[in-house]
Amino acid sequence: MFEHEHPLTLKDLWSKQQQHEEESEEDEEENDDDLIAKQDFRSLCILCEEEINWFHRYYYTCCQCDYSFHQFCVELPERWEDICHAHTLYFLQQRGEWWCDICYRKHKPHHSRYHCSQCDFNVDVNCVVKEMLKNTMHHPSHIHPLVCMTKQILSKCDACGEEHKGTFYRCTMCPHSFIHKDCAFLPKKLQIQHTTNNFYSHIHPLTLEYSFPDADQSSKNFPRCRVCLQYFYNENLWIYKCEKCRYYTHLNCATSRNESFMSILTSPGTYT
Structure with a gap:
């Protein structure tokens, strides 16, 4: 499979978030900037030339070359199905120049490819990975x-x-x-804009949560959404919240642009 002249290190973009969630509330504000920077991570995969971002979660780095690679690019399978009729394509590292039969790009020697010997059909790594990128996400x-x-x-x-x-x-x-x-693709952290209305102004970033169980609602005395003032009727729906201030909003209320006064949230560090 893929070979590189230097050792590669596997990185987990979610590790900072997991560590952040385990730490005490006293340290929460200090780590918000680090967590946001982790979620805003962007890099280019040298193999497929597509972006690496937080939703891919795992990626490899080479400290000596300063290169980054998607985990699935480095760990591409030896065979690939469903591209060349009913035939199986096998992973090869070509020594001479060749052309991809899907995107028609010319490739230099040593660029990896998938090859069907029955059809003399070649597919570059970029075209294979695009199928993976658009179809699957963590x-x-x-x-x-x-x-x-x-x-x-x-x-x-x-x-x-x-x-x-x-x-x-x-x-x-x-x-x-x-x-x-x-x-x-909603961001994990949102910040209420201080320039909108003092009633909605809030000094802490809000955190995206993927449920609001009845037990948690009961312990918070059944709070209402701070935008529409309605209760949270479905415990399985996502919300934005600030535990320190007991500030909660429905997902749609936090991101709505239907009314000017509801356009209150933005990613930390940017204002609209």
Whole structure:
């Protein structure tokens, strides 16, 4: 499989978040900036030339070359199915120049490829990985990888509880993990803009939570959403919250742009 002249180190972009959640509340504010920076991580994979971001979770680095690689690019399978008719493609490292039969890009010697000897069909790593990137994602809300549905549909989102039309991610192992892409890519931290209205102004970033159980609501004396003033009726829906101030909002209320006074949240460090 993929070979590199120097040792590679596997990095976990979620490790900072897991450590952050285990630390005491006294240290929470000090670590917010570190956590946000981790979630805003962007780098280019040298193998497929596509972005590495927080939702890919794992990536490899080479300290000597300052290169980054998707984990699945480094660990690509020896064989690949369903690209060249009913044939199996095998991973090769070509010594001479060659062309990808999907994107028609010319490749230099030693660039890796998948090859079908029966059809003399070549596919570069970039085209193979694009299939993986657009179809599968890791998400902290769920224990299994989520798969992108190939067709756009009209359906109810299990994250916000509202009906959406467009692209959804689902879990093939669980019946109740059906998330619209707009909700799937919401940032973990949001900051209320201080320039809006003093009633909504808030000094702490709000954290995205993937449920609000009845037991937690009861312990907080059943709070209402600070935007629409309604209760949280479905404990399985995602919310934004600040535990320190008992400040809670529905997912749609936090991100709505339908009314100017509801445009109160933005990623920390940026204001609109």
